[in-house]
Amino acid sequence: MNDSAAAHDDTILALDGLAKTFRVGFWGRPVPALRGVSLTMRRGESLGYLGPNGSGKTTSIKCIVGLIQASAGKVSLFGGDPGEAQRRARVGYLPESPYFYDYLTPVEVLEYVGKLYGMGARDRAQRSKMLLGQVGLEHAARRPLRGFSKGMLQRVGIAQSLLADPDLLIWDEPLSGLDPMGRKEVRDLMASLRADGKSLFFSSHVLSDIETLCDAVCILDRGEAVAQGRLSELLRSEELESEALVDLPSSDGRAAVLANLADLPGANLTDLPSGIRLLLPTAQVPELMRLLLEAGGTIRELSQRRDSLEELFLRKAVRRGEGAA
Amino acid sequence: MSTVVTQNGLQLHTSGPLAALGRVGAVVGNTLREAGRAKLFYGLLGAAVMLLGFSLVLSDLALVDQKARLVQSFGMAVVPLVCVGTAILMGALLLHKEIDRKTLYAILPKPIARGEFIAGKLIGLCALLIFELVALALVWWAVLSLRGGHMTGAIVRGLGLHAIELVLVTSIAVFFSALTRPVLSGLLTAGVFVVGRVTYLITEFLAARKGLFVEVPAMRALGKALVVAVPDLSTFAVTDPILQGWDVPWSYCLSASLYGLCWALAFAVGAVLLFQRRDFT
Ligand SMILES: Nc1ncnc2c1ncn2[C@@H]1O[C@H](COP(=O)(O)OP(=O)(O)OP(=O)(O)O)[C@@H](O)[C@H]1O
Ligand SMILES: [Mg+2]
Numbered sequence: 001m002n003d004s005a006a007a008h009d010d011t012i013l014a015l016d017g018l019a020k021t022f023r024v025g026f027w028g029r030p031v032p033a034l035r036g037v038s039l040t041m042r043r044g045e046s047l048g049y050l051g052p053n054g055s056g057k058t059t060s061i062k063c064i065v066g067l068i069q070a071s072a073g074k075v076s077l078f079g080g081d082p083g084e085a086q087r088r089a090r091v092g093y094l095p096e097s098p099y100f101y102d103y104l105t106p107v108e109v110l111e112y113v114g115k116l117y118g119m120g121a122r123d124r125a126q127r128s129k130m131l132l133g134q135v136g137l138e139h140a141a142r143r144p145l146r147g148f149s150k151g152m153l154q155r156v157g158i159a160q161s162l163l164a165d166p167d168l169l170i171w172d173e174p175l176s177g178l179d180p181m182g183r184k185e186v187r188d189l190m191a192s193l194r195a196d197g198k199s200l201f202f203s204s205h206v207l208s209d210i211e212t213l214c215d216a217v218c219i220l221d222r223g224e225a226v227a228q229g230r231l232s233e234l235l236r237s238e239e240l241e242s243e244a245l246v247d248l249p250s251s252d253g254r255a256a257v258l259a260n261l262a263d264l265p266g267a268n269l270t271d272l273p274s275g276i277r278l279l280l281p282t283a284q285v286p287e288l289m290r291l292l293l294e295a296g297g298t299i300r301e302l303s304q305r306r307d308s309l310e311e312l313f314l315r316k317a318v319r320r321g322e323g324a325a
Numbered sequence: 326m327s328t329v330v331t332q333n334g335l336q337l338h339t340s341g342p343l344a345a346l347g348r349v350g351a352v353v354g355n356t357l358r359e360a361g362r363a364k365l366f367y368g369l370l371g372a373a374v375m376l377l378g379f380s381l382v383l384s385d386l387a388l389v390d391q392k393a394r395l396v397q398s399f400g401m402a403v404v405p406l407v408c409v410g411t412a413i414l415m416g417a418l419l420l421h422k423e424i425d426r427k428t429l430y431a432i433l434p435k436p437i438a439r440g441e442f443i444a445g446k447l448i449g450l451c452a453l454l455i456f457e458l459v460a461l462a463l464v465w466w467a468v469l470s471l472r473g474g475h476m477t478g479a480i481v482r483g484l485g486l487h488a489i490e491l492v493l494v495t496s497i498a499v500f501f502s503a504l505t506r507p508v509l510s511g512l513l514t515a516g517v518f519v520v521g522r523v524t525y526l527i528t529e530f531l532a533a534r535k536g537l538f539v540e541v542p543a544m545r546a547l548g549k550a551l552v553v554a555v556p557d558l559s560t561f562a563v564t565d566p567i568l569q570g571w572d573v574p575w576s577y578c579l580s581a582s583l584y585g586l587c588w589a590l591a592f593a594v595g596a597v598l599l600f601q602r603r604d605f606t
Contacts (some may be wrong), residue, residue: 067430
């Protein structure tokens with residue numbers, strides 16, 4: 001079997017040079033919100049879409065679900081145009097700070113949404129009961145949304161996005177507005193959806209929240225994708241650092257050894273009462289060991305510092321800022 | 326009808342005319358439910374009922390043999406007018422509310438075409454307005470019988486024509502509300518309604534030997550444009566002829582209905598085309 005054909009079949013979402021320029025004010029001043037974002041997402045993958053405020057996450061998502069038209073480039077959803085209603089049957093979308101008809105109750109919202117998906121009456125009732133339980137809204141299931149808090153609306157939003165058992169979930173900031181318990185619940189929910197084989201595309205700016213949830217990330221800054229790929233590869237590709245806690249015998253040569261250690265390329269040394277703390281590129285660890293062996297020192301602790309997503313992201317953003325200046 | 330079976334064995338009926346009908350029906354249902362839970366509609370309904378009650382008081386001032394006639398002409402003027410007012414008001418707000426409250430953002434990404442959504446909103450509002458027309462007509466009938474008057478077949482047919490007019494006005498309102506903000510679209514719809522009621526006059530002016538519409542070329546062009554672009558709503562304004570004893574024949578009802586529904590369809594299609602291009606940011 002042809003490899004590339006199989007790969008193509010597996011692609012459920014692809015952005016190809018997606019760009020959007022808004023026109024604002026009377027004169028239609030152009031405001032570029034997206035400047036050519038490309039990415040592909042495979043079935044079963046979960047992709048974290050990251051970026052600071054105003055970087056274009058929501059704009060991309062609205063292009064994907066057909067709420068806005070791209071100015072240039074293309075969105076391909078299940079291999080076609082998201083403007084066609086049928087394409088969206090396998091998608092569950094959670095808008096950023098979701099709003100629903102405030103005169104409806106959660107049960108009625110799900111009833112309405114289920115009809116739009118063409119679900120039968122029994123399925124609607126069954127799924128709606130199950131999902132309202134899952135998002136913790138049984139107690140408010142028959143109250144109009146008018147009095148709901150932000151987090152409760154978010155839960156209604158999550159429930160309605162899952163109603164038709166979609167293959168692809170597109171969630172714009174699923175964790176926003178939730179209390180700590182709620183965040184944990186939704187994270188657990190996402191993990192179990194992932195285990196079920198669902199594909200997840202979700203945006204966030206709380207990086208630590210999603211680090212453990214996604215296979216791949218795409219980091220957006222000012223409308224451009226500044227980093228993307230499998231999380232493990234992205235993290236490996238960055239220069240890794242190690243942290244060592246070192247003890248040296250207090251002898252005459254101590255100062256000289258300290259100087260040698262500090263001279264290791266890229267090293268950063270702090271002499272603390274509790275020991276010497278050394279940050280250095282992982283490549284320099286053998287050299288560190290050699291020096292310590294000669295001086296009769298010991299390593300109390302040695303660990304690989306893994307770049308967190310946050311640092312990766314900040315570094316990218318800073319670099320771009322420098323480039324622009 | 327083809328169905329999609331989801332990973333967990335759920336059946337989704339998403340393609341085919343029946344499925345489309347189901348989606349439109351869902352939007353209609355929600356539109357009716359919204360109106361049913363809103364104060365605006367009941368306010369308008371209450372005001373109209375009070376107005377009809379007022380005609381009862383008014384009729385006491387009339388001569389004995391004129392009482393029924395007064396209630397009759399009063400109701401025939403008030404009932405359709407209140408309904409047209411409701412159509413303009415609620416039509417202008419119909420899409421705006423969805424956009425302003427961002428409720429649309431969760432609905433349009435569902436597997437529903439924008440045209441189906443507009444169709445559902447439009448049909449829902451029309452159904453509501455026809456319900457209003459019927460309810461007011463019943464109240465009016467009650468008032469009329471208190472004063473010794475009675476409903477005639479001609480009056481009922483006349484009300485039927487007003488129902489068609491309501492459908493047309495609603496689709497004009499929705500057309501404008503797909504184009505611009507609610508206040509402006511309300512004003513534009515009201516403008517079209519007024520001009521539509523007097524296009525026959527413009528036609529007469531254009532055919533006259535002299536006058537503004539004949540002598541000033543710009544006015545002539547404007548007049549011609551209005552006659553072409555604005556439906557002739559006087560077709561549905563049969564109150565005076567009925568009061569003068571005209572029977573409103575069925576053949577007239579049929580052609581007038583056809584005329585009105587074609588225009589309504591044209592405006593609805595226009596609304597869908599406008600709505601389809603729109604970005605919801
Ligand atoms: N309707 C609009 N008109 C003009 N500019 C807009 C419009 N909507 C978005 N923008 C601009 O597009 C850019 C991207 O906005 P977007 O909402 O996609 O950001 P985001 O990444 O979702 O931000 P956040 O994290 O705050 O949700 C911003 O600069 C914003 O000002
Ligand atoms: Mg956003």
